[in-house]
Amino acid sequence: MGSLEMVRVLQVSATLSSLDGGPAEAALNLNRALRAHGVDATIVSTDQHSAGQLPDERRRYITASGVAAELYRAHWPFGVKASIRMALALSRHVRASDVVHIHGFYLWHAVLAATYAQFHRVPYLIQPHGVFEPYQEQQSTRIKSLFMRLGGRRALRLASAIAFDTETERRVAVLPRCARAVRRVIIAPAPRGQRPKARDIGGVSPGPxxxxxxxxxxxxxxxxxxxxxxxxxxxxxxxxxxxxxxxxxxxxxxxxxxxxxxxxxxxxxxxxxxxxxxxxxxxxxxxxxxxxxxxxxxxxxxxxxxxxxxxxxxxxxxxxxxxxxxxxxxxxxxxxxxxxxxxxxxxxxxxxxxxxxxxxxxxxxxxxFSADATREQAMNAYETALGMTPALH
Structure with a gap:
């Protein structure tokens, strides 16, 4: 990627709790893959966990695995995952970044990060992690409608790109009208560096x-x-x-x-x-x-x-x-x-x-689905974003 490897990437996620499944792991794995190749990537997130704050073991795991993350105390219920300190820090982080990668949508961090990016004229992309699939679009429709009126529509319209996890998701996504002209890219979440099985593949024991x-x-x-x-x-x-x-x-x-x-x-x-x-x-x-x-x-x-x-x-x-x-x-x-x-x-x-x-x-x-494939897709998406900084209107 040449000079693109010098870009400063800010990833924004509502949580890094493993209990939140795919989106949190995708953010961590991408950060690890980017940093392993010299890209200056940082995640800003909350310390939210279903049982309160992130356990110490999870914090140690995040740090020890080569991830650069700043976690801020969440003050609202788990479903909201909002943090005053994170909100205050986001403006500083966005201003110092070349591109902002927002993980998830229909949560406060997506609108806030997008708003800061618009103000500082920093390109950003949104990776919805499945929320625009038909199955998910049928869930909590009233809350989503309110979210769109309170800034979600503008966040989508001014995004440099929307990043989907798979070609299937890109094909079936039910995007709001405001986002239909936004460029679509693929950034497939990489697994966490899992090594191949030590024993022979397919070696079924007497008790499979x-x-x-x-x-x-x-x-x-x-x-x-x-x-x-x-x-x-x-x-x-x-x-x-x-x-x-x-x-x-x-x-x-x-x-x-x-x-x-x-x-x-x-x-x-x-x-x-x-x-x-x-x-x-x-x-x-x-x-x-x-x-x-x-x-x-x-x-x-x-x-x-x-x-x-x-x-x-x-x-x-x-x-x-x-x-x-x-x-x-x-x-x-x-x-x-x-x-x-x-x-x-x-x-x-x-x-x-x-x-x-x-x-x-x-x-x-x-x-x-390797870390290298995901990193390459992400860097291509960032190149797209850097080449088409949205104009405010």
Whole structure:
């Protein structure tokens, strides 16, 4: 990128809490990828976490992983993620930056960062992380309408670009009229430097290991994975399922209570994991499963792919076409426990197919979802922004 590597990039995110899933991880992973190649990139965010302030372990993880981040105390409820100190600091940060990268939309930080950027004549781009998908646009419509009237419309209209996570998201996005002329780019969230599995890819043990690793929300459909276990155990008596993720809504717990005793005995709920514990869990698995109702990207899927882990996912995950084309797993057409069970058993029944899918997963992760690919896409987007600073009107 030449001189572009000297640009000062400001990333703005409402939170860096891992419990917020994809957008927070995308901001962190991009920052790490940019800084690894000498780009001066800094994240400004709040310390908001579902249980209060970010835990010390998360702060240490952020710092130790090569990320440059400034966290400011949040004073409002978790859903708002607002911080007076962050609001005061943003103007200074924006003024000192060459380009501003706003993660997320429909939250206070997006309008504020965009307003500062307009005032200081600094180009900015908005990465909505799925909020303009049809599924998401149907949620909280009154609040979103108010947000647009209070500055969201202007923030979109004057953006240099809107960055989508996937081509699928760009194609299906229901953009407000004010943003339809704004340039669209792709910045695919990179997985967190996951290393390939240490053991042979596809080496299924006598007790094959299935992994569900995601923020446990209703749309993720952990209930289907749990409901699939009796049939999986019928064909593979030694199979086991690990469910990793915060179960604040007790969705996994409720599904387990309705499951037969034999299936419950084969299922482990280990709660939220990250860092080394997360890597080790992925390394120990043979198949990753996520039959979600909607994922504009699915960063946990890319983490599995990057580790050479075959995946079973639904067609509601934006990566499904790449997974199917590269034969990196199985894509189920219906959200049904029987289909989940059949897909998992199909992979476990064919050691060669599982091995081939693992290799394909590695290739897919390396080609499309690597840190280098994401950094290149981001730098191209910043070049676009720097070449078309919006005029105020």
């Amino acid at each position: 290991h299935i992994l569900f690793l995601a923020r446990i929300a209703p749309k993720k459909r952990v209930d289907l994975v749990i409901a699939a276990m009796p049939e999986i155990l019928r064909q593979f008596p030694g199979a086991r399922l690990t469910i990793a993720g915060d179960d604040a809504e007790h969705l996994a717990e409720s599904a387990l209570q309705q499951s037969p005793a034999q299936a419950r005995a084969a299922i482990t709920c280990c709660g939220f994991v990250e860092g080394v514990a997360k890597d080790e869990l992925i390394d120990s698995a043979d198949v990753y499963v996520l039959p979600s109702e909607n994922e504009n990207f699915g960063i946990s899927v890319t983490e599995a792919l990057a580790a050479g882990l075959p995946v079973v996912i639904s067609k509601n995950i934006a990566l499904w076409q790449q997974v199917r084309e590269h034969e990196a797993g199985i894509v189920i057409d219906q959200l049904d426990a029987a289909d989940v069970a059949q897909a998992v058993c199909t992979l476990f029944s064919d050691a060669q197919r599982l091995h081939t899918a693992g290799n394909a997963a590695l290739d897919l992760g390396r080609i499309l």
